[in-house]
Amino acid sequence: MRRALGITIGITGLITAATFIGGLIGYRVVFVRTKKDYEDPVPDDPNKELFERQREEGIAYLKTIPHEAVELWNRDGLTLRGFYIPAERPSNKLVLLAHGFVSNRYDFACAIKAYHEKMGFNILMPDHRCHGESDGKYIGFSSLEWPDVFEWTEAFKGRLGGNPLVALHGASMGGNVVLNANANNPPAYIKCVVADCPFTCGYEMVKNVAKKELHLHYPPGIWAMAMWFRVFTGKSLMKDTDSLRLVGSMKAPTLYVHGEADPYVPAWMGRALYDATRAERDCLFIEGAGHGYSYAVGKEAYEAKLEAFYGKYMRETEEEIN
Numbered sequence: 001m002r003r004a005l006g007i008t009i010g011i012t013g014l015i016t017a018a019t020f021i022g023g024l025i026g027y028r029v030v031f032v033r034t035k036k037d038y039e040d041p042v043p044d045d046p047n048k049e050l051f052e053r054q055r056e057e058g059i060a061y062l063k064t065i066p067h068e069a070v071e072l073w074n075r076d077g078l079t080l081r082g083f084y085i086p087a088e089r090p091s092n093k094l095v096l097l098a099h100g101f102v103s104n105r106y107d108f109a110c111a112i113k114a115y116h117e118k119m120g121f122n123i124l125m126p127d128h129r130c131h132g133e134s135d136g137k138y139i140g141f142s143s144l145e146w147p148d149v150f151e152w153t154e155a156f157k158g159r160l161g162g163n164p165l166v167a168l169h170g171a172s173m174g175g176n177v178v179l180n181a182n183a184n185n186p187p188a189y190i191k192c193v194v195a196d197c198p199f200t201c202g203y204e205m206v207k208n209v210a211k212k213e214l215h216l217h218y219p220p221g222i223w224a225m226a227m228w229f230r231v232f233t234g235k236s237l238m239k240d241t242d243s244l245r246l247v248g249s250m251k252a253p254t255l256y257v258h259g260e261a262d263p264y265v266p267a268w269m270g271r272a273l274y275d276a277t278r279a280e281r282d283c284l285f286i287e288g289a290g291h292g293y294s295y296a297v298g299k300e301a302y303e304a305k306l307e308a309f310y311g312k313y314m315r316e317t318e319e320e321i322n
Contacts, residue, residue, distance in 0.1 A: 022221050022224065023221055023222075023223070023224020023225045023226075023227060023228055024224070024228050026210075026221065026222075026224075026225045027225045027228035027229060027232070030139075030206065030225070031138060031139045031141070031229060031232075031233075032130075032137060032138060032139070032232075033102075033130040033131070033136075033137070033139060045263075045290040045291065045293060046290075047288075047289065047290055047293045047296055047297055048293075050293070050296045050297070051110070051292070051293050051296040054109075054110035054295075054296050054299075055106060055109045055110050056109075057109075057110065058106070058108075058109025058110040058111070058112050058113065059106055059109045061109075061112060061113050062083070062085070062109060062112055065085065065116060066085070066086060067083050067084065067085045067086075068083065068084045068085075068086075069081070069082075069083060070082055070083065070084045070124075070156075072126070072148075072151060072152055072155055074129075074147075074148055074151050075147065075151065076129075076136075076144075078129055078134065078135040078136050079134070079135045080126055080127065080128075080129060080134040080135070080136075080148060080152070081126070081127055081132070081133040081134050082105050082124065082125050082126030082127055082132075082134075082152075083105060083123075083124075083125040084122070084123070084124055084125075084156065084159075085112065085116060085122065085123040085124075085125070086122055086159075087116070087120050087121055087122045087123075088116060088117065088120065089120065090161075091120050091121065091122060091160070092160040092161045092162075092163055092164055092165055093119075093120065093121045093122065093160070093165045093166075093167070093310075093314055094121060094122040094123070094124060094153070094156065094157070094159075094160055094164065094165070094166045094167070095115055095121045095122075095123055095124070095166075095167045095168070095169055096124045096126070096149060096152060096153055096166065096167070096168050096169070096178075097111070097123065097124070097125050097126075097169050097170070097174075098126075098128070098145075098149065098168065098169065098170030098171070098174030098175070098177045098178050099127070099128065099131070099132075099170075099171065099172075099173075099174045100170075100171050100172030100173045100174050100175075100292060101139070101141070101172055101173040102131070103131065103172075104127050104131055104132035104133075105125040105126060105127050105132055106125075107171055107174070107292070108125065108169070108171070110295055110296060110299075111169075111295055112125075114303050114306075118303065118307065119306070119307060119310060121167075122156075122159065122160065124152060124153075124156055126148070126152055128145050128148070128173075128174075128177070129144060129145060129148060138232050138233050140233050140235055140240075140241075141173060141176070141202040141205075141229075141237065141241045142173055142176035142177045142179075142180050142202065142240075142241050142243070143180070143202075143233065143235035143236075143237075143240035143241050144233060144235065145173075145177045145180075146177050146178075146180035146181040146184060147181075147184075149168060149177060149178065149181045150181060150186070150187070153166050153168075153187070153189070153190065154187070157189055163189075164189045165189065165191050165314045165315075166189050166190045166191060167190075167191060167192050167193070167194065167310065167313075167314060168181060168182070168190060168192075168193045168194070168252075169193075169194040169196070170193075170194070170195055170196065170198070171196040171197060171292050172196070172197050172198070172199075172265065172291065172292050173199075174196075175195035175196050175197055175198030175199075176195070176198045176199060176202070176241065176243050178193045178194070178195055179193065179195050179198055179243045179246065179247065179250065179254070179273070180240075180241075180243065180246060181193070182250040182251060182252050182254060182279075183243075183246035183247060183248075183249040183250045183251075184246075184249075185251070186251055186252055190252055191252060191253075191313045191314055192252050192253045192254070192255070192309065192310070192313040192314065193250075193252050193253070193254045193255070194254075194255045194257065194306070194309070195254060195255070195256055195257070195270075195273070196257040196258070196292070196294060196295075197257070197258050197259060197262055197265050197270065197291055197292055197294065198243055198256075198265070198269070198270065198273060199243070199265045199269050200242070200243060200244040200269045200272055200273060201238070201241060201242040201243065201244055201245070202237050202238075202240075202241025202242070203222070203226055203237045203238040203241065203242070205241075205265065206222060206225065206226075206237065207219075207222045209264065210222060225237070226238060243273060244272060244273060244276055247273055247276045247277045247278070248276065248277075248278055250277060250278070250279045251279060252279060252313075253279055253280035253281065253282075253309075253312075253313050254277055254279055254280070254281050254282075255281070255282045255283065255284070255305065255306075255309045256270050256273060256274045256277075256281065256282070256283040256284070257270075257283070257284045257285075257286070257294050257302065257305070258270030258271075258283075258284075258285050258286070258294065259285075259286050259288075259289030259290050259291065259292075259293055259294045259297065260285050260286060260287050260288065260289060261287075261288050261289055261290050262289070262290055262291045263290060263291065264291045265291055267285060270283070270285070271283075271285075282305070282309060284298075284301065284302065284305045286298035286301065286302070
């Protein structure tokens with residue numbers, strides 16, 4: 001009897017230890033960056049070539065227009081880096097572009113020309129902490145990044161004149177960054193938000209990807225990852241990245257964009273967020289677009305929706321910009 005009990009306790013202890021060790025390994029693989037290179041999050045998407053071509057064209061265009069390498073020393077003592085692109089003519093409109101997980105500021109390179117020439121925005125393109133050229137060790141999956149957005153906009157609003165009009169536009173994890181910013185009492189100068197392919201909850205996202213990519217069907221392992229997430233970031237992967245829980249607190253009008261063929265963050269998540277949003281809202285779903293490829297696949301419809309959305313919430317007058 002005692003021997004059987006001892007064996008049971010021993011096996012339970014080994015399973016528990018393996019779960020916590022496995023969770024730590026999983027956490028380090030997912031949320032601790034060991035390199036800063038761009039990684040295509042959807043390597044098998046049939047529209048990858050189209051996206052990459054537009055991205056490279058956008059980077060080439062960026063090199064032909066005035067832009068400034070900028071830095072921000074944030075509340076955690078990290079130096080964050082990015083680009084600031086002044087508008088072609090004086091404007092009090094600014095858009096902050098928030099990129100996705102394991103990507104960098106060039107996520108939105110394909111949209112720079114439209115923002116610069118068609119819509120007349122000043123553009124701020126930061127690398128999130130732990131991404132690109134910015135400092136940092138831990139990725140917060142939106143929980144650490146959204147306050148950085150406020151620090152960026154506060155630092156640059158002075159360049160816009162007396163009545164700054166700021167929009168936030170994020171994709172993938174960046175979509176959740178801007179949603180979380182919107183739900184945490186954004187300053188009055190943030191007039192609207194665009195969230196492209198955001199997930200409903202970071203914990204559910206990690207669980208789904210673990211099943212899809214790693215064939216991991218062991219809930220205690222995901223729970224252990226979430227525990228280590230809290231240990232190292234001080235944030236809850238279940239609560240602090242749960243945009244579906246937070247959207248009821250959002251203040252600024254929000255446009256949701258999602259690809260109908262998104263295999264990683266399914267379109268139903270975008271619809272669920274849209275349905276739960278109490279602030280003024282709009283949506284655009286692009287047929288045939290995978291994860292993060294809505295702009296590439298539906299460029300004309302995407303730009304038309306942006307122009308209509310900003311035309312409603314980002315109006316400026318000559319008096320404001322002179």
